[in-house]
Amino acid sequence: MVRTTFGWSSAEWLEARMWFSCTLVVLLVMAFGRFKMHLDYFRLLYFTSPGWFTLLWAPFQKERNTYRLVAFMLIAFLVDWSLLQSFPVQCRAAWGTRMVTDTSYWSADSDGRGSAAQMEAVNWEKDNFYRLLNVTTWGKKIFYPTADTLDVLSPAENSSAGMDVLSKYGPEIDPDNDVALENEFDKSRVAGWIAPLTGGESQEFLLLRAYCNLHRKDEVMPHIYPFKTLGLGPDQASLMVPCPYWSCMLTEARPNGKLPFLVVLGVFVVLNYFHYRCDCLPNHGCQSWFGSGRCRGWWSWFWATLLPLWAVMFIKTTYDKELLVFIMDEITGIQATFLKLIGHWQGQVVAALGGASLVYIIYTYREYIKEELGWNRGGWFLPVLFAPNVHPEDSNTFQVCIWRLDVQSDPVPSSPRGDGEGSPRTGGGWFGQPLTWANLRRYLPLTSRSRDTMQTYDGSVPALCVRFYYGTEEVQSTRIVKPTNSEWSRAVPVFFQETFRLNIDWRPRTQLRVEVRDAQSPVGHTILGSISFDEGAILREFDNSSAAQDHMEWHSVATTQVVRMLEPPAFEIEDDLDQQKQLRSLGFTPHLLSGGGSIWLAFAEVESAGFGAAMPLFC
Numbered sequence: 001m002v003r004t005t006f007g008w009s010s011a012e013w014l015e016a017r018m019w020f021s022c023t024l025v026v027l028l029v030m031a032f033g034r035f036k037m038h039l040d041y042f043r044l045l046y047f048t049s050p051g052w053f054t055l056l057w058a059p060f061q062k063e064r065n066t067y068r069l070v071a072f073m074l075i076a077f078l079v080d081w082s083l084l085q086s087f088p089v090q091c092r093a094a095w096g097t098r099m100v101t102d103t104s105y106w107s108a109d110s111d112g113r114g115s116a117a118q119m120e121a122v123n124w125e126k127d128n129f130y131r132l133l134n135v136t137t138w139g140k141k142i143f144y145p146t147a148d149t150l151d152v153l154s155p156a157e158n159s160s161a162g163m164d165v166l167s168k169y170g171p172e173i174d175p176d177n178d179v180a181l182e183n184e185f186d187k188s189r190v191a192g193w194i195a196p197l198t199g200g201e202s203q204e205f206l207l208l209r210a211y212c213n214l215h216r217k218d219e220v221m222p223h224i225y226p227f228k229t230l231g232l233g234p235d236q237a238s239l240m241v242p243c244p245y246w247s248c249m250l251t252e253a254r255p256n257g258k259l260p261f262l263v264v265l266g267v268f269v270v271l272n273y274f275h276y277r278c279d280c281l282p283n284h285g286c287q288s289w290f291g292s293g294r295c296r297g298w299w300s301w302f303w304a305t306l307l308p309l310w311a312v313m314f315i316k317t318t319y320d321k322e323l324l325v326f327i328m329d330e331i332t333g334i335q336a337t338f339l340k341l342i343g344h345w346q347g348q349v350v351a352a353l354g355g356a357s358l359v360y361i362i363y364t365y366r367e368y369i370k371e372e373l374g375w376n377r378g379g380w381f382l383p384v385l386f387a388p389n390v391h392p393e394d395s396n397t398f399q400v401c402i403w404r405l406d407v408q409s410d411p412v413p414s415s416p417r418g419d420g421e422g423s424p425r426t427g428g429g430w431f432g433q434p435l436t437w438a439n440l441r442r443y444l445p446l447t448s449r450s451r452d453t454m455q456t457y458d459g460s461v462p463a464l465c466v467r468f469y470y471g472t473e474e475v476q477s478t479r480i481v482k483p484t485n486s487e488w489s490r491a492v493p494v495f496f497q498e499t500f501r502l503n504i505d506w507r508p509r510t511q512l513r514v515e516v517r518d519a520q521s522p523v524g525h526t527i528l529g530s531i532s533f534d535e536g537a538i539l540r541e542f543d544n545s546s547a548a549q550d551h552m553e554w555h556s557v558a559t560t561q562v563v564r565m566l567e568p569p570a571f572e573i574e575d576d577l578d579q580q581k582q583l584r585s586l587g588f589t590p591h592l593l594s595g596g597g598s599i600w601l602a603f604a605e606v607e608s609a610g611f612g613a614a615m616p617l618f619c
Contacts, residue, residue, distance in 0.1 A: 018291035050306040058298035077308035091243030094222035212248035253320035403600035408491035454597035462518035529593030541603035545587035
């Protein structure tokens with residue numbers, strides 16, 4: 001392996017620069033939130049947790065699967081919910097308790113129209129968020145084509161009007177004579193002006209918000225015991241934290257005003273997409289510093305951290321409920337909706353079609369689902385809870401053979417060398433090639449290579465090598481093989497024909513990862529495709545080789561694999577198919593790569609030769 005400064009390869013330096021650049025971005029965002037938006041440390045760390053937690057967690061999580069991501073998201077959801085419930089939710093309850101017990105806030109004036117403190121608090125909200133100002137000249141031109149009809153009052157002219165929102169709004173009503181009319185009037189008042197102000201349907205929201213506005217600069221603040229929600233009282237955990245002004249309204253439950261949540265998701269979706277697709281800036285600055293131009297695994301952990309936080313904030317700012325109560329209410333609501341749907345024949349038809357479509361999709365993608373969920377290890381339930389029973393002393397040393405790399409995973413039938421008498425790529429058409437869409441599209445921009453074909457980010461011819469990683473440790477790599485321009489453009493297979501012995505101490509839930517890299521990329525070693533093998537997948541590969549051993553009497557399957565693999569590549573299509581068939585019978589399998597194409601590998605158990613570095617079988 002080529003080493004550079006301080007013993008690090010160019011690929012390792014690329015990852016280090018990417019981590020440093022992303023860390024700098026997160027720190028700048030946190031600095032902006034702290035010094036420009038004046039956020040306290042709780043909100044600063046809480047709302048930026050997807051960024052800084054991904055920086056700390058993702059570099060050590062090279063292998064990921066569905067179970068790990070789902071389990072991580074569930075744990076993150078519970079942690080985010082507990083933090084919000086322990087501090088801001090408790091603080092809102094503390095502010096509400098203080099408001100209820102504050103007699104000065106509820107005492108009526110001499111005319112019986114309500115407290116002056118309430119008037120002051122509500123007017124503070126009105127003057128800060130719904131201010132009355134003179135319309136400027138540019139405002140008149142933009143929003144008022146007939147500006148001469150405006151009759152806007154200045155704050156000074158409107159100061160005597162006041163905002164008596166807590167008094168009766170409408171005709172005088174005698175509660176003793178017309179209770180029904182008063183109830184109807186209260187409902188219309190809530191729907192008419194309280195709901196738009198609070199975002200909810202309760203006057204208490206406005207009263208509590210106004211009370212917090214009134215006492216926003218007090219030196220004496222409510223204090224709470226944050227561990228109370230975990231069942232620890234003051235006797236077990238005496239830690240107390242103050243409740244600042246913002247904690248009064250952070251978890252205010254209101255059904256509307258959810259546009260910021262959609263904006264947050266949209267911003268990060270666009271950012272993720274541009275990071276994946278951005279590979280065209282001068283001097284490849286984005287690729288070199290931010291690792292853009294390809295899908296990065298750490299985005300999975302970012303979304304696994306962001307989505308639980310997003311869901312917690314969405315739920316707590318919409319419903320003022322405990323978690324279990326919210327879950328039970330949602331289950332009850334879904335059940336009621338379903339029963340209402342199937343209550344008539346049209347709904348029954350829709351439900352039947354939806355169920356049939358779901359069954360069809362699951363059946364069609366059953367192999368992919370089983371592979372993704374790990375259900376293809378010989379069972380449907382136990383593999384979820386227990387890892388395959390791998391014994392290091394029995395399968396510590398094994399042989400890996402790399403035959404060839406198929407640049408196109410589903411290639412057009414042709415000679416593996418792209419020449420010879422039987423190749424359909426010769427004779428007729430443009431430059432000796434048949435006039436077919438498969439050949440014509442190579443001359444069209446953006447259509448030269450399909451999604452099943454391996455490709456580089458800039459379209460150049462790569463210098464290919466294969467590297468093996470166990471966990472985060474590189475255990476072996478092949479020599480560099482560079483195809484010609486003609487071979488790469490025609491997706492001709494690239495032959496490696498190498499073999500290794502790997503000596504590995506098995507660790508639970510650690511994967512063996514095979515990466516195909518471009519060793520001479522302008523931005524350093526870039527991954528063109530990869531595939532990972534867990535314990536169960538490696539055991540299946542061993543079983544394939546063991547099955548071939550049953551048909552051999554004089555030689556081991558490991559030796560036979562090497563001998564057959566080193567035979568010269570076939571030039572005719574029929575000979576190539578026969579060679580593939582022979583190698584398949586010996587345990588070779590083409591494995592699809594994440595970036596397109598496939599690689600032919602064979603795994604065979606051999607007797608352990610002791611611990612040490614991996615030893616090649618042949619020089």
